[in-house]
Amino acid sequence: MADITTINISDCICKMGIKIAALSRGTGISDNILRRSIVKKERSLRADEAIAICIFLGKDPSEFYRADEAQDSA
Numbered sequence: 001m002a003d004i005t006t007i008n009i010s011d012c013i014c015k016m017g018i019k020i021a022a023l024s025r026g027t028g029i030s031d032n033i034l035r036r037s038i039v040k041k042e043r044s045l046r047a048d049e050a051i052a053i054c055i056f057l058g059k060d061p062s063e064f065y066r067a068d069e070a071q072d073s074a
Helices: 004-016 020-027 031-039 047-057 067-073
Strands: none
Touching: 004 031, 004 047, 020 031, 020 047
16 A cells, blocks of 8 residues: 555646656656556655656645654554
């Protein structure tokens, strides 16, 4: 299962209507990795992947991490 930061990033991507193919082209992250992390939520994003996605989205990475949520899921 993906961590809370990955889930928050995934929710943002869905709300923005961004396609996985466009995200893959814009970040250089493979479609397979993005589908497993963003669509299926089977794996957590690595830090470099999360940062690349945040840059693509034009968002500050801290927007997707909340310490209280991370502790609740631990």
